[in-house]
Amino acid sequence: MLKDWQARFNLVSPSTLDNAYARHIDDSLQLVETLPGSQPRKIWVDMGSGAGFPGLVAAVTVPESRVHLIESRDKKCRFLEAVAAKLGIAERVTIHSVRIESMQGPKADIISARACAGLPKLLDWGLRFQGRDTLWVLPKGRRALDEIEDAEKDFSFELETLPSRTDPEARILHIRDVKRVRRPGFEARKGGRKRP
Numbered sequence: 234m235l236k237d238w239q240a241r242f243n244l245v246s247p248s249t250l251d252n253a254y255a256r257h258i259d260d261s262l263q264l265v266e267t268l269p270g271s272q273p274r275k276i277w278v279d280m281g282s283g284a285g286f287p288g289l290v291a292a293v294t295v296p297e298s299r300v301h302l303i304e305s306r307d308k309k310c311r312f313l314e315a316v317a318a319k320l321g322i323a324e325r326v327t328i329h330s331v332r333i334e335s336m337q338g339p340k341a342d343i344i345s346a347r348a349c350a351g352l353p354k355l356l357d358w359g360l361r362f363q364g365r366d367t368l369w370v371l372p373k374g375r376r377a378l379d380e381i382e383d384a385e386k387d388f389s390f391e392l393e394t395l396p397s398r399t400d401p402e403a404r405i406l407h408i409r410d411v412k413r414v415r416r417p418g419f420e421a422r423k424g425g426r427k428r429p
């Protein structure tokens with residue numbers, strides 16, 4: 234379906250299409266593989282789902298999950314609906330055709346986002362979905378360490394960094410207990426913060 238719909242809907246980067254299973258499906262699958270056995274997984278929120286990576290792959294492979302796919306582009310949402318219907322998983326998949334910032338919930342057991350935004354923005358957007366036992370599962374590329382450093386300016390969090398099985402330069406971040414913080418050395422001012 235990805236290949237059929239690509240010409241009209243421009244779902245993924247054309248250069249990845251020939252190798253789409255490895256680049257998108259298997260790359261998403263490895264995120265599911267990293268979930269600790271004890272992790273609750275009833276509610277899964279995937280931010281910026283695009284063509285369903287990793288959200289739809291999670292819906293297929295984690296049958297106890299209800300998966301919320303958030304994607305602001307209508308065309309991509311039409312594709313997500315069609316795939317979910319074809320796979321017979323539409324009952325467990327909710328597609329939100331809105332901007333992430335406009336949502337208020339639900340509280341998630343798992344929050345994922347792939348190739349959607351830098352870590353500080355993801356934490357800012359995703360906090361509204363964080364509950365008590367939420368695990369954030371975020372694949373990141375070679376800028377992972379810089380993004381973590383940036384995020385630490387505005388947030389505290391527990392972090393575990395796992396290797397990626399599909400890309401030696403990438404990392405999979407497992408994050409918990411995200412809190413917004415004001416670091417010493419930053420002072421509030423109208424419209425933002427500045428370093429003294």
Ligand SMILES: C[S@@+](CC[C@H](N)C(=O)[O-])C[C@H]1O[C@@H](n2cnc3c(N)ncnc32)[C@H](O)[C@@H]1O
Pocket residue numbers: 245257280281282283284285286287303304305306309331332333334346347348349
């Ligand atoms: C580069 S694509 C990645 C899609 C998919 N996660 C993947 O890995 O193939 C990023 C997607 O996030 C969506 N997106 C970006 N910002 C968003 C926002 N604020 N609210 C909802 N969707 C957003 C875009 O429309 C786009 O489809």
